[in-house]
Amino acid sequence: IRNLYLVRHGQTLYNQEGRIGGDSDLTPEGFEQAEALGRHFHGFSIPYVFTSTRKRSHQTAAPIRKGQTRCTVTALPDFDEINAGVCEHMRYEDIKNTLPEEYRSRQRDKYNYVYPGGEGYVTLKPRVDRGLKKALFLSGNAEALMIVGHQAINRMILSHFLFRRTEDVPYIYIPQDQYFHITSTQKKKLFEQIRFTG
Numbered sequence: 001i002r003n004l005y006l007v008r009h010g011q012t013l014y015n016q017e018g019r020i021g022g023d024s025d026l027t028p029e030g031f032e033q034a035e036a037l038g039r040h041f042h043g044f045s046i047p048y049v050f051t052s053t054r055k056r057s058h059q060t061a062a063p064i065r066k067g068q069t070r071c072t073v074t075a076l077p078d079f080d081e082i083n084a085g086v087c088e089h090m091r092y093e094d095i096k097n098t099l100p101e102e103y104r105s106r107q108r109d110k111y112n113y114v115y116p117g118g119e120g121y122v123t124l125k126p127r128v129d130r131g132l133k134k135a136l137f138l139s140g141n142a143e144a145l146m147i148v149g150h151q152a153i154n155r156m157i158l159s160h161f162l163f164r165r166t167e168d169v170p171y172i173y174i175p176q177d178q179y180f181h182i183t184s185t186q187k188k189k190l191f192e193q194i195r196f197t198g
């Protein structure tokens with residue numbers, strides 16, 4: 001690829017409530033963020049967009065897709081957000097109060113911690129690598145591709161291109177009003193973080 005646009009879905013009901021996981025819809029603000037993204041990318045050529053299988057990812061990609069003349073959108077489960085197992089749908093406060101041992105273990109070593117019945121960054125890595133491989137294969141020699149991912153997923157993808165230290169990966173800031181543009185060729189690696197809202 002020449003250009004990878006890495007976008008996080010817009011704000012969701014769960015984001016607003018501070019709950020993790022699930023499959024909630026975007027909030028009115030989230031839909032506005034998606035529209036702003038669509039406007040921002042109007043006039044760019046993005047022939048391939050990859051989403052997760054979650055509603056928030058589809059809903060964010062829709063206005064971008066609308067602004068393109070030729071654009072294939074593919075949902076890959078490899079880009080679904082980290083599965084928090086027994087902690088899905090909880091707020092961090094709830095985890096701290098009801099499962100304090102789990103909360104503390106994750107704080108001690110966030111990268112290697114694996115949620116009971118779910119995943120951790122360490123187990124997410126092979127899945128995201130697989131997704132990236134598929135996306136790169138499916139987009140062939142295309143000039144640009146976009147991934148509309150999630151917080152933990154986008155951290156993993158960024159670290160893949162930027163070679164971050166593993167212990168820093170779970171703390172990379174992934175805002176919902178900015179996206180990452182990565183240009184990667186044999187000769188150069190350019191990395192920009194771009195705000196798309198007013």
Ligand code: F6P
Binds near residue numbers: 015019082151152
């Ligand atoms: O809060 C949104 C979210 O995408 C959750 O679904 C997910 O569990 C979390 O972010 C991952 O971030 P962290 O690893 O910092 O908890």
